[in-house]
Amino acid sequence: MKSIPWIYYDAEGYLKRLYLTENGDLVRETLYQNKWTDKQQIDSDVVDMSLYEDMSIVYIKKKGILKLAEWKDNSWKNETIYEFKELLFGLYELKSYMIDGKINIFVLNKKSVKNAFIVHLIYDGSLKSVNTVCSLQLVNEAVQHYEVEYNLNEKVIDIIFITKEGSEAVIKTTQCKNELWKIPVKLYGIKGKNAEFKTLSYNNRTNILNCSREYSTYCLEHVALYEKADMVYNNIYETTSDIDDITIVNINDILYAVWKEDQRIFWTANKKKWTNVSELKVNNADSIILCRFSNLSDRNIVAKYVFLQIDPDVKVLMPEFKSVNAIESSSSIFSNSGSTASSYKKAEKREELLYSVSENYDKKIQILKYQLEEKEKNLGVLKAGYARITDAKRKSDENLEIMNGIHENMLNEFEQFKKQQETLKKEVDKLRQELKIKIVESENMKKKVDSFIEENDILKKQLEQEKNRGILKMFKKNRN
Secondary structure, eight states, X not given: OOOOOEEEEOTTSOEEEEEEOTTOOEEEEEEETTEEEEEEEEESSEEEEEEEETTEEEEEETTSEEEEEEEETTEEEEEEEEEXXXXXXXXXXXXXXXXXXXEEEXXXXXXXXXXXXXXXXXXXXXXXXXXXXXXXXXXXXXXOSEEEEEXXXXXXXXXXXXXXXXXXXXXXXXXXXXXXXXXXXEEEXXXXXXXXXXXXXXXXXXXXXXXXXXXXXXXXXXXXXXXXXXXXXXXXXXXXXXXXXXXXXXEXXXXXXXXXXXXXXXXXXXXXXXXXXXXXOOSOGGGEEEEEEEESSOTTEEESEEEEEOSSSOEEEOOOOOOHHXXXXXXXXXXXXXXXXXXXXXXXXXXXXXXXXXXXXXXXXXXXXXXXXXXXXXXXXXXXXXXXXXXXXXXXXXXXXXXXXXXXXHHHHHHHHHHHHHHHHHHHHHHHHHHHHHHHHHHHHHHHHHHHHHHHHHHHHHHHHHHHHHHHHHHHHHHO
């Protein structure tokens, strides 16, 4: 995820560029006589930056420090807005917008190799809030993972982002009103690989330009989102050549899709319908790069990204739309008589009316097709869910039967154990009674033994006395 350089026209119409050097220096330069001059280094160790006004830049330093730089008193003044803690995998895709007098800052906080969060900060001289908008799974091929659109009439911020669901890349959207973010909803899936997208809002609709590769074919697709959540799909272009970068541009209320294909620039315009693809002639296709873009001098040109030719001449590449049919029609009107011109105008109005009705029908058909596809997808999801539930119920019933059998066996074993326990208890009680009797008998026997011992001792003494008396008698008899 490399930082994309900025180019912009200031209020006086001078073209300026804002970029990072290989060493991470944040630099601004001004184009004068086809040369970049007035080089100004704003800061160092920078990983990404975002321009929201000519003299105001938000940027991120390597250690996760979010800073604001403003041109005051002929020098750049820098201040710290916020410092991200526990920065594991870095901050990317910085965007900033001035909304209702406050700087709204968005950044992608990468939490792992595959996952990230979109963070929203509000700053107006001091930090007002820091909120996590949503989480997403990173799409390896995507140049940018999210785009921000602001609806001035509704006072709401829309974020459209790309994420992965299984093996499919999907486009989702979420909305913020009164600083509260809604739960993201899925808009549609993108088939194939190398999926990327760009957005641009005007005339109460958000335009999304998708690019993806399915097998060997690249496909460009336009999706129009209307305020009532209606979506209209248009397949713009298909090619087997590599499409490297895409952008979407609004010039004088005409929408253009522009892309780089095999070192060549192609475009098509959306004026009621998408026109045939045209090639934009350039002097040196190898020197063309995609840049972020802001136009402060001409509000008739609105774009977030443009192609810039940097050699031999520095030039912002913009398509030019010319309708051959319109030129021929106007010349016919002026060359013919008034009645013919009047008839032509009536026919032209009828044609425009029929075209408008046809376009409305096409739009309704596209909406109905999309709704049908979504319903079929939902039906497939429901069928798969029903099959999973049925299978789960079958397994649950089988498990329930097994559990019931186990439960019955355990009850039988418990009853047997209970009976054995009661029998054993009776035997133990009986043995205890017998033991008590034996103890009493033993005590009685001990008393008898003690009595016999005592009597024996008395007899021994008496015998000893008798012996002594007999000896004494014999002694006396012998002396006489």
